Amino acid sequence: MRLKLVTTTSIIALSLFAAANAAEINQDGANKLRDSLTKVLPDDFAKSGFLTVNPAGSRYEIIYDFAKLLSKVDTTKVVVNGLTPWSVFATPLDSGLWNLEGNNSFNISGNLKGPDDKATDFTYSIASMVYDGVFDPAIAYLRSGNFKATDIRVTSKSDMDQVDATFAGMDYRLDSTDSASGNGRLDFKANGSLSALSETVTSPQMPPVNIKADSIDFNADVASLPAKEIRDIVFFILEHMDEKELSKEDGEKLKSVLKASFPLFSSLNESITANNLTVGTAAGNGGAKAFGYNFSIAGPSDAVRFAFGMNAADVTLDSPVVPASYHAFLPKSIDMQIAVPDMDFAAFGDEFMKIDFSAGSNSEESGKQAAEKLFHDGMLVVDLPKFTAVSDVYDIDVTGKLLGRIDTQKDYSVQASVLARDLDKSIAAIQELAKSDPNLQQVSFGMMMAKGFAKTDPDGRSRWDISVAGDGSVAVNGQQIKGPDAEEPDQSEDQDQGQEPDQEQEQGQEPVQPQ
Numbered sequence: 341m342r343l344k345l346v347t348t349t350s351i352i353a354l355s356l357f358a359a360a361n362a363a364e365i366n367q368d369g370a371n372k373l374r375d376s377l378t379k380v381l382p383d384d385f386a387k388s389g390f391l392t393v394n395p396a397g398s399r400y401e402i403i404y405d406f407a408k409l410l411s412k413v414d415t416t417k418v419v420v421n422g423l424t425p426w427s428v429f430a431t432p433l434d435s436g437l438w439n440l441e442g443n444n445s446f447n448i449s450g451n452l453k454g455p456d457d458k459a460t461d462f463t464y465s466i467a468s469m470v471y472d473g474v475f476d477p478a479i480a481y482l483r484s485g486n487f488k489a490t491d492i493r494v495t496s497k498s499d500m501d502q503v504d505a506t507f508a509g510m511d512y513r514l515d516s517t518d519s520a521s522g523n524g525r526l527d528f529k530a531n532g533s534l535s536a537l538s539e540t541v542t543s544p545q546m547p548p549v550n551i552k553a554d555s556i557d558f559n560a561d562v563a564s565l566p567a568k569e570i571r572d573i574v575f576f577i578l579e580h581m582d583e584k585e586l587s588k589e590d591g592e593k594l595k596s597v598l599k600a601s602f603p604l605f606s607s608l609n610e611s612i613t614a615n616n617l618t619v620g621t622a623a624g625n626g627g628a629k630a631f632g633y634n635f636s637i638a639g640p641s642d643a644v645r646f647a648f649g650m651n652a653a654d655v656t657l658d659s660p661v662v663p664a665s666y667h668a669f670l671p672k673s674i675d676m677q678i679a680v681p682d683m684d685f686a687a688f689g690d691e692f693m694k695i696d697f698s699a700g701s702n703s704e705e706s707g708k709q710a711a712e713k714l715f716h717d718g719m720l721v722v723d724l725p726k727f728t729a730v731s732d733v734y735d736i737d738v739t740g741k742l743l744g745r746i747d748t749q750k751d752y753s754v755q756a757s758v759l760a761r762d763l764d765k766s767i768a769a770i771q772e773l774a775k776s777d778p779n780l781q782q783v784s785f786g787m788m789m790a791k792g793f794a795k796t797d798p799d800g801r802s803r804w805d806i807s808v809a810g811d812g813s814v815a816v817n818g819q820q821i822k823g824p825d826a827e828e829p830d831q832s833e834d835q836d837q838g839q840e841p842d843q844e845q846e847q848g849q850e851p852v853q854p855q
Contacts, residue, residue, distance in 0.1 A: 365395045365432075373400055373430075384412055399431035399439075420450035430475075437483065438475040445469065460498040467491035473514070479526070479567035480574070487512040487532075501543035508536035521564045521606065529561045537614075547622035554616040562608045569601035588696075595693055602689045607638040624659020628652040642686040649677040649726075665773060668732040679723040687713040712746070720746045724756070733769040735761035737801075754808040763791060763802045793817055 374393040378386035390409035394401050407423040424445075431439040446466040451459050466489050473485025492507040512532035519525040537553040576597055580590060611634040618627035630653045639645045652674045662670065691710035712718065720743075727738040740756030760766065767787050774780040793816045794802035807815045812825030 365398060365400065367395055370395050370400055373402070377402070385409060388412060396429065399429045399441075402428045402430060404428070417453045418450070420448055422448040433474075436477065438477065439472065440475050440482075440485075441472045443468070443470045458499060460496060462497070463493070463495045465491070465493045476567075478571075480571040481567060482514055483516045483526075485512075485514040501541060503539065503541050505537070505539040507534045510534050519564045519606075524566075524568055525564045526567050527561070527563045528565060531557075531559045533557045550618075550620040552618045552620075553614040556612065556614050558610070558612045560608075560610040562605050564603075564606035566601045566604065569597065570604075572597045573601060591696060595695075599689075599693055603641045603685065605637075607636070609636045609638075610634065623661055624657065626655070626657040626659070628656070629654035639681075640686075641689070642684050643681070644683040644685050645679055645681040646683060647677065647679040649675070651675040665776065668769060669734070669773075671729045671731050673728070673730045675726060675728045677724070677726040679725060681721055681723060682716060683714050684716055685714065715746055718746050720744055734766045740806075751810055752808075753810045754806070756806045758804045758806065759797065759801045760794075761801045763787075763794070767791065793819065793821075 370393040374391060377391055377393070388408045388411060390405045390407075392403045392405075394403070403425050404427075405423075405425045407420075407425075410418070410420055410423065424447075426444045427442060429441045431441075433439055445468055446464060448465070449461075449463040451461045453459050468491070469487070469489045471485065471487040473482045473487075475481070476483045487510070489510040490508070492510065494503070494505045496503045510532065512530070514528065514530045516526045516528045519527045534556040535554070537551070537556060539551045540548055541551075542548045576594060580586065583590075586594065611632060613630055613632035614628075615630055616627070617629075617631045618625065630651075632651050634647075634649045634651075636647045637644060638647075652671075655670070655672050655674070657667075657670055688710050691713045695710065722742040724738065724740040724742075727736075729736050737759040738756065740754060742752060742754050744752030767784065770780055770784045770787060774784050790804065791802065794804055795817050797803050803817070805817050809815075809824075812822070813820060814822035
């Protein structure tokens with residue numbers, strides 16, 4: 341039996357692709373749609389009766405009875421209570437697309453046992469989930485959609501911990517347009533928000549931790565996506581996912597569909613922001629007016645830039661763990677951006693296409709060689725385009741770049757610029773704190789020394805341009821403060837002279853001891 345695990349969305353996608361030309365809504369069309377939906381499932385699942393399709397005016401009603409589907413699951417490992425049928429309404433459009441609609445609720449509980457037989461109890465509930473979208477059979481995916489859910493609740497309890505989470509609601513929007521790059525590629529945009537998050541985590545090892553946020557906003561977009569080719573890849577995986585090894589013919593087919601999809605996109609961006617975030621623990625409370633994360637990939641396929649960032653604004657912390665005298669040194673805002681530029685996915689793809697996926701091939705070693713092609717001449721570049729931290733007593737801005745080889749941790753160089761506003765204010769704050777904490781006197785002394793090396797920018801900020809060369813030498817604002825590292829002794833010369841101590845001993849002389 342070939343077991344293919346397919347989500348509800350994937351099943352709908354496969355079925356509508358086969359039935360998209362339905363013109364008249366009737367029972368014969370409903371039966372064909374049902375058969376398309378179930379043909380990718382094992383026979384015992386398909387015959388369980390979990391899925392039915394009925395004509396419903398100008399559309400089809402697709403009913404999923406997951407309780408019947410789960411009747412085939414090992415109940416010693418999975419138990420789910422409260423499952424009720426879901427309905428999805430599918431309307432064929434004159435354009436060949438399908439309109440999908442649904443309005444369902446969800447309230448289940450049960451338990452799962454992992455490979456170690458440890459049980460986890462869970463409950464999931466959604467008071468209402470309303471959605472509508474336009475499905476494109478040619479790409480087996482939605483071209484647009486609106487999704488709205490209310491009163492979302494999740495609990496999970498095991499021997500290790502318990503998690504209780506609620507959201508007041510969720511709104512999500514998906515849109516797509518034809519890409520300017522042509523070739524049938526698409527640009528997708530998605531955005532949405534989760535409102536009134538409240539999550540509590542407890543465990544026997546620690547007191548409860550409560551996390552709250554007024555909302556969590558998310559935005560994402562991907563440009564020039566080969567949606568049709570990705571559909572072919574998904575179908576190929578579904579067809580072969582139960583096979584341990586591919587035949588020579590199937591391996592070549594896989595490479596063909598992968599090659600057709602390169603490059604996977606021209607750019608990808610994602611950002612998530614938690615608004616009015618608070619974290620409460622037994623050790624104190626903290627939070628931020630906004631706490632965010634961002635991720636992006638962009639650039640031509642032979643010079644792709646990967647970037648990641650995090651930021652926080654109006655940060656607060658109220659905890660006895662941090663003495664009141666140190667509160668002024670806690671950052672009120674942080675913004676950090678890191679990037680890895682110049683990744684050669686074109687060369688990676690060319691090398692990847694040489695891999696033999698069939699049985700008995702050394703595909704793992706070939707995969708490593710393909711990965712090495714990502715970096716030009718084996719050189720890794722890490723950019724720090726931005727790092728800022730601001731508190732009541734300091735304002736720091738750092739930019740920089742690290743250059744090194746991927747096959748060693750020794751051969752690297754660093755270029756960085758550090759700028760500090762109101763340096764004298766920062767030094768005075770450290771000196772005042774050092775009166776009660778003598779350990780900070782060294783810090784104060786170090787900052788005074790650093791001030792001596794600093795230059796002053798037109799805006800009044802102190803600047804240090806730092807250079808660490810591959811030979812280990814360090815310079816600050818053009819002034820060398822550390823010379824090159826000592827070179828390793830020439831082993832060949834030691835070997836040539838390896839007999840000299842013995843010869844000296846034979847002549848009654850003491851060998852020279854290393855100092």
